[in-house]
Amino acid sequence: MLKSEGLNVAVVGVTGAVGTRMLKMLESSPLPVKSLFPLASVRSAGKKVLFCGKEWTIEEAKPESFEHIDIALFSAGGSVSKQLAPEAAKRGAIVIDNTSAFRMDKDVPLVVPEVNEQALFKHHGIIANPNCSTIQMVAALEPIRKAYGLTRIIVSTYQAVSGAGAKAIAELESQSKAVLDGETPEVAIMPVKGDKKHYQMAFNAIPQIDLFQPNDYTFEEMKMINETKKIMDDQEIKVSATCVRVPVSISHGESVYIEIDKTDVASADLKHLLADAPGVILEDDPANQVYPMPASATGKKEVFVGRIRRDPDVANGFHMWIVSDNLLKGAAWNSVQIAESLLKLGLVKV
C-alpha cells in the first residue's frame, strides 16, 4: 500500500526478470513507499508498470532521475550501475545494486541481512547485493559457521538460466520446443551473451557461467569464492566453486561440502540449527523423500536446505543440498530485504 509519508523508491531495470520481481517484493514489504520511480533504458521509456494498484510510467534512467530518491534499487547490468549508481549516491539516494560492479569495493558493504546486516552501517551511498549463488549458500552456512566455525567450502552449482536474464529463459523454452519437435535449436545466448561461442542449453549442462578468468576459473566461480569471504568477513575460509548451468528456468541448486572446526558434531546438530535459522527452511527427511528442489522452491523467499549428512571418512566434513529462487532471495528479495534493514537500523529515514 502506498503511504503519504514514506520513501521515494527508484527501480532501475524495472522491466527485467529481477526488476519485475523487485516490484512484487516491494508491494508485499512493510517498507513505506510514497512514490515509485520505475526506470529503464530509453527503449522502455513511456511504457507503464503496475505497482500497488496504480500505473506508473517508466522513464529513461539518467543522472537527474535520482533527485529526491531515498532508495534506488539497481538491476540493469554492470555498465548501467557503474555509470549511474555514483550519480544516484551523489544526489543522496542510497543505492542497492544487484550487479557485480561494486561488490568487491572496500567502501561498499556486500550484504545478506541474515549474515552481515551490521555491515550496512559502513555504507557510503552504495550497497551491493551479492551474486545469487553466493547469497543462498552463505545464508544456509552462516548459522553453522557461528555455532561450529567454518574452515572449508567446496560447492558445485546447478544454476537456472534465469540468472542470465529473461531472454535466456525464452531461449531455453524455444530450444526445448525445437528439440522435442526434432528440429535443430537456435543457439544465440547461453552460456554467456557476450562470449564468442554459444551452445545448446536445452537438455544439456554447460560448465561455464560468466567469462573465464586467467586462472581458468569462471568469473561466477570467483564471485562465489571472493564474495563468500567478504560477506563472512573471513579471508581464511578455504572456498572453491564449480559453476554449471542446467536446463532449469528458475532456482539454483547447490551441492555443498563443508568442513567445520569441531569433530564431535552430528548431522542432527546441523539440522537442528538450520531448522531455527532465519530465512532458512529445513527440508530434510530422506525416509519420506523430502529434500529441496528448484520446482518447489520457485516463487518462495527462503533458502531451502536438505540432504545433510556427514562425510563417510571425514569427521568434521558434511555434505548438503541448498536450493533457492535465484530471482528472489538471490536478487530481488535480498535487495528489498536490505532496504528493510536500512529502515530498521535507522540508516534511512521516512
Next chain:
Amino acid sequence: MLKSEGLNVAVVGVTGAVGTRMLKMLESSPLPVKSLFPLASVRSAGKKVLFCGKEWTIEEAKPESFEHIDIALFSAGGSVSKQLAPEAAKRGAIVIDNTSAFRMDKDVPLVVPEVNEQALFKHHGIIANPNCSTIQMVAALEPIRKAYGLTRIIVSTYQAVSGAGAKAIAELESQSKAVLDGETPEVAIMPVKGDKKHYQMAFNAIPQIDLFQPNDYTFEEMKMINETKKIMDDQEIKVSATCVRVPVSISHGESVYIEIDKTDVASADLKHLLADAPGVILEDDPANQVYPMPASATGKKEVFVGRIRRDPDVANGFHMWIVSDNLLKGAAWNSVQIAESLLKLGLVKV
C-alpha cells in the same frame, strides 16, 4: 560382420535403452560373433531385432537359453540378473552383468578395462559392469592415481534420466511438452520408479537417484563410494558423492574434486596425463570455451574431461568436470569392452 567361427553371444534385456546399444557396440566391435541370442521378457518374445544386417527373433530369457552361449551380456534389471546370471554361468557362459546385483560380491570382478582389466583373471563365471557414474569417474581418475596417488574424491553428479531407462526419457519429453504448453505434467516415474513419491523432472533437479539408505546417502551415492574403492583396489581412498538427476536425456556430468599424494603437481601436468590416457579425451581450453558437455558427448564411447584447475587454497587439490554417455561407456560399451578384453586375455576362446 558375423563370423562362421566365433562366439555365441546372448544379450538379455535386448529391447532396453542399454540392450539396443549393446547390439550397436557389438556390431562395431572386432569381437567375432557367430550367432546372436537376443533375450528379453515374455512380453518381447517373438519380436525381431536387426543385427549385422540380419533379423533375429527375441526369445524369452530362461535358464535353458544359455546352453552353448559363450558370452551373456545382461541388462534387464537386478532381479533378472540375480535369477538368471548364475544359471548362465552354470552352463558355461561368461556373464557380463550391467546391474548392481553382483558388483560387491568378493568373487565377482568389477571391471573398467582402462583401470583393472587384470581383475578379469579372477572371474568365476560372472563379471560385473560398474555403475555408469562410477565408470566415467574412475576411467578419468586412474591415470592420475597411477602417476601421483589419489587420497580423496568428492563428486557431485549431474545425471541424465536415461540411467532410469527408456521410459524415463519418454517421461522427461512428455513432461517438457506439458510444461511448455502450460499444462500440468504427469508425474509417474522419477526420481525412482519403485519409490513412494514421484516428482516432476522437466526443468527441475532432483537430489535423489535410487533409494535412500539408513545413513541418508542414496544407493547411487553408496555405489559410487564402494565401487570406486573396489575397482581401484584401495579401501583407503576417501570417497564421497552427491548424486543429482538433471533434465538431460543422455550423458552424465560430474563435478569432481580430488586430492593427490603430491603438492608439486600443476594442472598442466594432469592435462598432459589425460591427453594421452586410454579411453579419455581431454577437452580443456577455457580461452576457446572448450569443455565437455552432455550434448557433445552423447553417442561417443570416450570419457571427456575438462575444467581442470588447482584448488585456490589446497596445493594437492584439483577440480575437474567429467562427461560421458551413460548408455555407452557407462553401460553398453564398457560391457562389450569387457568382452573384448576377455578375448584378448585368452579368457574366452573362439
